[in-house]
Amino acid sequence: MEKWVFFDLDGTLTRSEEGIWNCARYAAERMGFPLPDEETLKKWIGPPLIWSFRNLMGMTEEQAWEAQKIYRERYTTVGKYENRVYPGIRNLLRALRSAGVHLGVVTGKPEAPTRDILAHFGLWKFMERLACATDAKAEKDHLIRSVMPEGAAEVWMAGDRKYDMEGGVGAGVHTLGVTWGYGSEEELRTAGAERIAHTPWEAAEILCPGAEKPKGAFLSMEGLDGSGKSTQIEKLTDTLDRYGFEVVHSREPGGTPIGEKIREILLSRENEEMTDVTEALLYAAARAQHVRERIRPAVKDGKVLLCDRFLDSSVAYQGGGRRLGVDQVLAINRPAVEDTLPLLTVYLDLDYRTSLRRRSEASQLDRLEAEKEDFHARVEAGYHELISRNPERYAAVDARGDREEIAGKIAERVLEKLMAEET
Ligand code: TYD
Numbered sequence: 001m002e003k004w005v006f007f008d009l010d011g012t013l014t015r016s017e018e019g020i021w022n023c024a025r026y027a028a029e030r031m032g033f034p035l036p037d038e039e040t041l042k043k044w045i046g047p048p049l050i051w052s053f054r055n056l057m058g059m060t061e062e063q064a065w066e067a068q069k070i071y072r073e074r075y076t077t078v079g080k081y082e083n084r085v086y087p088g089i090r091n092l093l094r095a096l097r098s099a100g101v102h103l104g105v106v107t108g109k110p111e112a113p114t115r116d117i118l119a120h121f122g123l124w125k126f127m128e129r130l131a132c133a134t135d136a137k138a139e140k141d142h143l144i145r146s147v148m149p150e151g152a153a154e155v156w157m158a159g160d161r162k163y164d165m166e167g168g169v170g171a172g173v174h175t176l177g178v179t180w181g182y183g184s185e186e187e188l189r190t191a192g193a194e195r196i197a198h199t200p201w202e203a204a205e206i207l208c209p210g211a212e213k214p215k216g217a218f219l220s221m222e223g224l225d226g227s228g229k230s231t232q233i234e235k236l237t238d239t240l241d242r243y244g245f246e247v248v249h250s251r252e253p254g255g256t257p258i259g260e261k262i263r264e265i266l267l268s269r270e271n272e273e274m275t276d277v278t279e280a281l282l283y284a285a286a287r288a289q290h291v292r293e294r295i296r297p298a299v300k301d302g303k304v305l306l307c308d309r310f311l312d313s314s315v316a317y318q319g320g321g322r323r324l325g326v327d328q329v330l331a332i333n334r335p336a337v338e339d340t341l342p343l344l345t346v347y348l349d350l351d352y353r354t355s356l357r358r359r360s361e362a363s364q365l366d367r368l369e370a371e372k373e374d375f376h377a378r379v380e381a382g383y384h385e386l387i388s389r390n391p392e393r394y395a396a397v398d399a400r401g402d403r404e405e406i407a408g409k410i411a412e413r414v415l416e417k418l419m420a421e422e423t
Pocket residue numbers: 224225226229251252253283309310311312313314315317318366368369
């Protein structure tokens with residue numbers, strides 16, 4: 001039998017308080033009402049706007065309509081994107097879709113911002129039906145009925161507030177209450193929730209028993225020392241998090257207890273006598289452990305693993321810098337990585353002279369950073385050779401200039417790649 005699941009939007013798929021609260025405050029201020037406190041704002045998400053302006057701010061019917069107009073002016077331009085997809089939602093939707101479950105959205109929001117939000121966050125592609133409130137009709141049972149499939153089907157309404165549960169009960173469908181949004185478990189149960197999920201993956205298991213976790217992704221970030229990797233990793237993590245990807249971090253050399261011990265050996269300035277081949281083998285050894293202990297399990301578990309350096313560093317530093325050659329370094333690393341390569345590698349493109357200048361301001365240099373200028377020139381050349389051999393695997397971004405702009409370019413490339421993988 002066909003299965004359909006309708007999701008509420010605010011508080012269920014997206015955590016929309018930032019935008020909603022900013023707009024509610026804005027409307028209150030413009031109407032000359034006192035700014036609502038946090039407790040009041042918490043009750044704001046779920047009920048129709050008119051109801052909230054009247055009951056939570058004490059407006060008259062007429063004032064409430066005016067306030068709604070002001071609210072929507074800000075919401076439709078800025079507020080709708082002040083939003084986050086809950087972590088794990090993408091994997092829930094992907095798992096249901098790949099199990100053949102039909103999905104839709106039933107929301108008390110108007111249609112235009114709903115479509116924009118779903119499209120902006122790349123969730124639209126999962127949805128087949130959409131029911132949104134109009135000024136005339138906002139009751140959820142009515143909205144659910146308007147998108148119900150014809151004929152026999154198992155239909156669920158999933159949401160975080162009593163309105164979703166009451167709507168589901170009224171429309172005669174199954175109800176799933178979710179507790180990561182704005183309503184409590186008690187509220188949901190009192191309103192008739194048939195089942196309760198505390199995490200998106202619990203919801204997947206209720207809605208589709210035996211559902212399989214979709215595969216995550218492996219991304220790496222590369223660049224010369226001082227190219228701003230740490231800052232950009234932080235910014236990219238925040239963006240991916242906003243889009244509902246479950247991001248985990250790692251780094252090379254390191255990322256595992258064994259790898260961190262190897263890292264100490266590699267970077268210690270006491271180890272002056274280390275030969276170039278030993279160095280390459282140690283990086284590869286740490287990597288072999290990392291691939292098996294961290295990277296593969298994380299990807300299997302649906303996570304986006306974002307790694308500070310990977311194989312490309314070996315090719316550039318040992319292959320280029322130490323002159324072992326690209327092919328020898330790849331050969332040494334073959335048993336370490338096998339087929340585990342990043343889906344996309346962000347390369348922060350910075351010429352070695354600027355990189356050296358930036359680093360000379362840092363106090364403690366490790367064994368590799370302390371190498372001479374021509375070493376770093378060869379590392380840079382190594383990266384460029386790699387990218388020219390296989391340009392589609394890299395997002396090369398100019399690392400000079402404004403950090404936010406750089407972050408924006410990186411986010412665009414990475415999101416495009418990750419979302420293309422989801423279909
Ligand atoms: P780390 O402190 O992690 O890098 P960063 O200075 O970018 O924060 O130090 C790692 C050093 O190891 C760095 O100089 C690059 C080098 N390296 C290699 O030579 N080969 C490799 O395979 C990897 C992963 C790193």
